Amino acid sequence: MSKTAAIIGGGVIGGGWAARFLLNGWDVQVFDPDPQAERKIGEVIANARRALPGLTDVALPPEGKLSYHATIAEAVQGAQWVQESVPEQLKIKQATLADIQSACDAEAVIGSSTSGFKPSELQQGATRPEQIMVAHPFNPVYLLPLVELVAPEAAPELIDKAKAVLTSLGMYPLHLKKEIDAHVADRLLEAVWREALWLVKDGIATTEEIDDSIRYGFGIRWAQMGLFETYRVAGGEAGMKHFMAQFGPALKWPWTKLMDVPEFTDELVDLIAGQSDAQSGMHGIRDLERIRDNNLVVMMRGLKAQNWGAGALLNAQEHEMRKGTVHGALAADLPADALVETAHRTVPLDWTDYNGHMTESRYLHAFADATDRFMEIIGCNAEYISKGGSYFTAETHIRHVDEVHAGVVITIRTRVIMGEGKKMHLWHEMYDGDRLLATGEHFLLHVSLETRKPSPAAPHIEAALVRFAKGHAGLPTPEGLGRAIGAPR
Ligand SMILES: NC(=O)C1=CN([C@@H]2O[C@H](COP(=O)(O)OP(=O)(O)OC[C@H]3O[C@@H](n4cnc5c(N)ncnc54)[C@H](O)[C@@H]3O)[C@@H](O)[C@H]2O)C=CC1
Numbered sequence: 001m002s003k004t005a006a007i008i009g010g011g012v013i014g015g016g017w018a019a020r021f022l023l024n025g026w027d028v029q030v031f032d033p034d035p036q037a038e039r040k041i042g043e044v045i046a047n048a049r050r051a052l053p054g055l056t057d058v059a060l061p062p063e064g065k066l067s068y069h070a071t072i073a074e075a076v077q078g079a080q081w082v083q084e085s086v087p088e089q090l091k092i093k094q095a096t097l098a099d100i101q102s103a104c105d106a107e108a109v110i111g112s113s114t115s116g117f118k119p120s121e122l123q124q125g126a127t128r129p130e131q132i133m134v135a136h137p138f139n140p141v142y143l144l145p146l147v148e149l150v151a152p153e154a155a156p157e158l159i160d161k162a163k164a165v166l167t168s169l170g171m172y173p174l175h176l177k178k179e180i181d182a183h184v185a186d187r188l189l190e191a192v193w194r195e196a197l198w199l200v201k202d203g204i205a206t207t208e209e210i211d212d213s214i215r216y217g218f219g220i221r222w223a224q225m226g227l228f229e230t231y232r233v234a235g236g237e238a239g240m241k242h243f244m245a246q247f248g249p250a251l252k253w254p255w256t257k258l259m260d261v262p263e264f265t266d267e268l269v270d271l272i273a274g275q276s277d278a279q280s281g282m283h284g285i286r287d288l289e290r291i292r293d294n295n296l297v298v299m300m301r302g303l304k305a306q307n308w309g310a311g312a313l314l315n316a317q318e319h320e321m322r323k324g325t326v327h328g329a330l331a332a333d334l335p336a337d338a339l340v341e342t343a344h345r346t347v348p349l350d351w352t353d354y355n356g357h358m359t360e361s362r363y364l365h366a367f368a369d370a371t372d373r374f375m376e377i378i379g380c381n382a383e384y385i386s387k388g389g390s391y392f393t394a395e396t397h398i399r400h401v402d403e404v405h406a407g408v409v410i411t412i413r414t415r416v417i418m419g420e421g422k423k424m425h426l427w428h429e430m431y432d433g434d435r436l437l438a439t440g441e442h443f444l445l446h447v448s449l450e451t452r453k454p455s456p457a458a459p460h461i462e463a464a465l466v467r468f469a470k471g472h473a474g475l476p477t478p479e480g481l482g483r484a485i486g487a488p489r
């Protein structure tokens, strides 16, 4: 069944939602009265196409279909998810939700992107209040996984459905059981924002100095452990109680201005905007978005390698994406006489270099991942390795045949040239569609991780390897096999 999302309001946040759904294979139907909406959403989606597909090491499904509609009633037709992202004004939101409910499927999830309104406020006057929930995302919606889901009155099945959809989009639904103004994350952000305004107004620090105090320090820390886990570590061996004993008294000192809000005068707005222009005005907004996205991709892929926080979420998404596909299959599920597809992934943003194409070390990275996947296929998986058997690479030869850029989906197909006893000789071919990009020839030895010396592979692994070696022996010899760099002497 095709999956359809309706995006009502396609500004910064609606555009981000449109990209998140579209790039995960959903059809997206947009309504926004702004005549510039199509252009603006197109620019957000273009940014998302650069950044999102390379986050995981498995390619996303083919993009869905994007369409623009003249009315809300038309846009919500057939949608299983309707996301409202109109301006943060209660009256506009309530009127929009009423229009949505008069035309949408009664089974659809209606999510509101509201940063601050409670579901009970949004639901006032609604025909089916229990269908409306807060689904508060974070900018950029196509990269950041968090969605605060607030729906105290919704049926548990609707919540489960909403969680399942968001998870399938690679998002992290944080289900809050109680409604409160500004939910949880914006309460925290608001406290920091308020304090920062005071610091500028009082002439203590500039916008740039405040940003530096975040991005060179606790901002990096928060991205991986949050507040409480970070402070637990800061308590040292004595832990959280010691931390609280040490810093608890400071709560009573005048370290914050709490609810004391600076008056929002033109002077303050000009002061902040002027300092912000001086700090960042040399970059256009789309440039800043791309800088932000590059940094987020690199950070999230770093966390992915650690299998931690937002990175662990990417690994879980990838695991689901592999299920039931050739990328989750094992030897017995695959024909012995055909090359084995060991990778199908998008070239991530951080794999390119100053020449504007995939940098050479990433060819080895991609081939090494393909070898790992082939090892998994023949049974040399994490469990087997934890018991002390594995393969070490003894020799590698890579040929760079053609260029490839970030965002391109590459496929690697693998052939066993020789596989018997301890020896495994693999030949990888990397393609963009039919275009050969590179080949990788790798010779590996099975080893004991205890002695660090070559050792026989377990019988089931050798059998799986031999099966492919025999099946592949009948295929034509690949061009370039066994080649060395023929330097004149
Ligand atoms: N900008 C941010 O950082 C975040 C905003 N939000 C929330 O998302 C919602 C939207 O905010 P933004 O995207 O930032 O605003 P925005 O101003 O960028 O976009 C709002 C869009 O709604 C359209 N619009 C206006 N009236 C409409 C109507 N009656 N029907 C359909 N579309 C209409 C406008 O043409 C515009 O494209 C707000 O509730 C906001 O609190 C949530 C998370 C972060």
Ligand SMILES: C[N+](C)(C)CC(=O)CC(=O)[O-]
Residues within 6 Å of the ligand: 114, 115, 137, 138, 139, 186, 189
């Ligand atoms: C400023 N804001 C309240 C609209 C911010 C959010 O709601 C979340 C975010 O992306 O920072």
